[in-house]
Amino acid sequence: MRFKGKVAIVTGGASGLGKATALRLASEGAVVGVADINDSAAAAAVEEIRAAGGTAEALHIDICVEEDFKTAIARMVDGYGKLDILHNNAAYTAPEAISQDTDILEIPVDIWDRIFEGTVRGTMLGCRHAILAMRPNGGGSIINTASMYGVDAFYKMPAYGVSKAAVIHLTKQVATAFGREGIRCNAVAPSMITTPLLEASIPAAFIEMNAEATLTGYLGTPEDVAQAVAWLASDEARYITGHVINVDGGSTAHLATYSDARRFYDTPAQG
Ligand SMILES: NC(=O)c1ccc[n+]([C@@H]2O[C@H](COP(=O)([O-])OP(=O)(O)OC[C@H]3O[C@@H](n4cnc5c(N)ncnc54)[C@H](O)[C@@H]3O)[C@@H](O)[C@H]2O)c1
Numbered sequence: 001m002r003f004k005g006k007v008a009i010v011t012g013g014a015s016g017l018g019k020a021t022a023l024r025l026a027s028e029g030a031v032v033g034v035a036d037i038n039d040s041a042a043a044a045a046v047e048e049i050r051a052a053g054g055t056a057e058a059l060h061i062d063i064c065v066e067e068d069f070k071t072a073i074a075r076m077v078d079g080y081g082k083l084d085i086l087h088n089n090a091a092y093t094a095p096e097a098i099s100q101d102t103d104i105l106e107i108p109v110d111i112w113d114r115i116f117e118g119t120v121r122g123t124m125l126g127c128r129h130a131i132l133a134m135r136p137n138g139g140g141s142i143i144n145t146a147s148m149y150g151v152d153a154f155y156k157m158p159a160y161g162v163s164k165a166a167v168i169h170l171t172k173q174v175a176t177a178f179g180r181e182g183i184r185c186n187a188v189a190p191s192m193i194t195t196p197l198l199e200a201s202i203p204a205a206f207i208e209m210n211a212e213a214t215l216t217g218y219l220g221t222p223e224d225v226a227q228a229v230a231w232l233a234s235d236e237a238r239y240i241t242g243h244v245i246n247v248d249g250g251s252t253a254h255l256a257t258y259s260d261a262r263r264f265y266d267t268p269a270q271g
Helices: 016-027 039-051 066-080 109-137 158-181 196-201 204-212 222-233 258-266
Strands: 007-011 031-036 055-060 085-088 140-145 183-190 244-247
Touching: 007 016, 007 066, 007 109, 016 031, 016 039, 016 055, 016 085, 016 222, 031 039, 031 066, 039 055, 055 066, 066 109, 085 109, 085 222, 109 140, 109 158, 109 183, 140 158, 140 222, 158 183, 183 222, 222 244
Parallel strands: 007 031, 007 085, 031 055, 085 140, 140 183, 183 244
Antiparallel strands: none
16 A cells, blocks of 8 residues: 555546556555546546546546646545645647647648647646655655657658657656655556557557567557556655656667567578
8 A cells, every 4th residue: 555645636636547556556546647538438437446446536638738637636636635646648649630630741730740749848847747746745746658669760640750759858857846845756658558449549550560679579558558657656765766668678779680680590590
């Protein structure tokens, strides 16, 4: 029960990585605000947590709307006295925007702006309002969700990748500016993780190729990311701040020729 007495909010908490974190934190004793743009899915996640004996509230947050952060965080502080943990996880991933995030010659500028603004500004707003709530209580832990596409460049999705790189820098900036006020800020950078977003936005054959490029030989699950987030949120990580943990099965650890090299060296010589 690492989080007994702690109050947490998870944005994008109704599905995928966010839902896994919400369930994990609640199962270890935290009161969890499941914040999402999808109210019915957030309510369903809250029901799941309560059915398992946890405490949770559904919160409406669209990360593009500053007022939503203010209202939702105030609700948790009024109801439970404080905020200790924010998993700042949602990104602007509207399917019509992501499908047009092809390359910088083709992407409509307004789509670039929407993805960049939604994700970077939304993550910044989460940090801003969490810090304002955590400060009076001596601090807290913020974990932003970046992506391996923000660590290394990908062939497609430039607006998504550049916005996630900005999330990584924002993480370090927040850690630097507010460390002396007890605020820790870290990020997780997942590789492909099996979630509804992944299945909706990436072709199955390409997902399989990504599994090939991991050092584990398989893709991670939302729970793999939630474990890392929970550790960063916990007091066990009290000396860890301003860092990015690549939760990626080693995808970003090796040379680009890894999959080719395995085929080259592991295929028995012909003739
Ligand atoms: N799945 C992956 O492979 C992967 C890899 C790296 C990073 N990520 C990142 O992880 C995060 C979660 O992705 P996921 O795969 O769990 O997706 P998901 O689609 O399963 O869940 C995302 C949740 O966020 C909510 N959401 C969408 N737009 C929102 C907004 N404007 N405000 C608030 N909530 C909003 C959705 O309703 C949904 O409940 C995102 O930041 C994504 O970029 C995912």
